Amino acid sequence: MPRTGTQWESRPNLPPTHYVDPRVYTDQSLFEEEREKIFDKVWAIVCHESEVPNAYDYRRCQHMGGKELLVVRGKDMKIRVFYNQCPHRGNVIAFEPSGNAKRLTCIFHLWSFDTKGNCVEITREKEGFQDRLSKKDVGLRAVKSEIDMGGFVWVNVDDDCEPLSEFLGDSIDFLQGELSTAPLEIMCYHKTIVPTNYKLWHDTNRDLYHEFLHRQNRLIAMGQPGYLDRQYHMHVHGHVTADPSVNSYKNIEKGTDIRREMGWPGGEANLHKLLNLFPTVTYNMRPPALRIDTMVPLGPEETIVEFRGYGIKGDSDEVRRERMRDYNSFWGPFGRNLPEDFIAIVGQSIGLNHGRGSPYILHGREEETPHSEVCIRHYFAEWSRMMGRSAADPFNEMPAVAAE
Amino acid sequence: MATTKTATKKPRSKSAAAAKPTLKKKVEFRFETLFEREKAVRELIARTCLTMDAYDFNSYLDLCHEDFQYTITTYSPELRKDIIWLDHDKMGMKTLLDVLPLHASDHFLRLTMSRHLSVYTIDYSANDTRASVVSGLQVFNTAKDGGVTELLSVAKYFDTVALEGGKASLLSREVRLDTRMLGETGSLIPF
Known part of the structure; x- marks a missing residue:
């Protein structure tokens, strides 16, 4: 039945944990607060060790809080992470996305740094600074980093942060076999700037209810025995896993040139596993390739989404090409799934109309299946904890909600 | 303008052709004139764009040789290596194109796509059965709502055209992308 304006604006008859105020996706002040309270406090993946395979390799990355990283x-083959910023006048040191250099030299005044972050050259140091400032005072800003969960470079810009292992908790156990049996190697990379909030992309990654959107998923997964028997599992800090789905490709790709029998070391060839880590990381293990999503939120309604596809280190060229072909047929920029997800969240953003559209966004499904929205509620519980705000009433406009 | 060693050996007039009947017969199996051969190559490349612009995928496939190979590639400065984003033979392309209309796509919902093409060079193989063609490509999106047009991608086609039985068909295509960030949603539809 169509509703009046008043009915449309009224809150749903659900607990406030089961819907959010749309302004959590659009409000500039909330976004600035997220940068301070979330992005600069949690661990995040910035790249993979295989992106800097050789001594003196560097990779320029962007941290979700906005910092330029190197x-x-x-x-010594150790990977270190620094702010990509010269301590002199603040210029970025590396401009190219990646490279190899024994010394990292700022183009502006030629100050140089070694790969341990020490300043090794200040141009005309004595003439300009006499003894008031020296190289030891102007090293690069080191960022806490750990290589873990398949060789990924995790960083946290908070010097006082908890260890990565505590942040991840037991969520990693789910993919331990796939991530530790053989070393991973990056095959492909691309990114997209999408005019939407980062949480909408992550909501979509968590939400298996949206598989109805994807023809591929309907054919390979949703009709398989046991599909609806799967459960979500909640972990610390808002992380979530779901029981793996069993994929069968017999209903698609008749006459295809894509072979899917090669599988993945430490995993089963037809099992599709998802691990979603608060607030922006997704591991998407669908043999014969692994996809990792990371994000750099640029504003409340603008987000860089980065996609990395992985194979196994030492793959032959033929095997690598086969993994890449399969991966990109789903998840490349010309894949059949990824553009569908993007059109969905772009549509959401159009509908949200900068916070003036829908009066609330529902996350209210409760069922013992992968179509429950408990996975998103778990996310917003962590968001609310870190922000000190209710996602349903972020500006305390409804006293009854705030009290619950 | 493309020229080849063999092209200069071919008869350029009816009298010259008559003086070399065996050569004339050979040319009849191919193209009557160099102009016709080049016209066939250029039209083939152009028609691959026009058919794809019209989402007329069956006609596109009709232009492709049975041994057709298609790739979309790019160089990633992030990884310092080449990446293949789409990689199919003719059957793989048919499988893909047959089901594209069953997917949700920006290019069915909000946008239309148009390919703008400039053939740069055509080089013929020694026996005139293959042409290697390099073309510049720009792909534009036009919004259905309001009609604003935006550039989606800059690329090049590296094509091999089979010239067999008096017919030109697309034997292989590498779409070599300069643009790696493809709009807001990527593209379900190959270039």
């Missing part, structure tokens, strides 16, 4: 592999 991931560097030293002569």
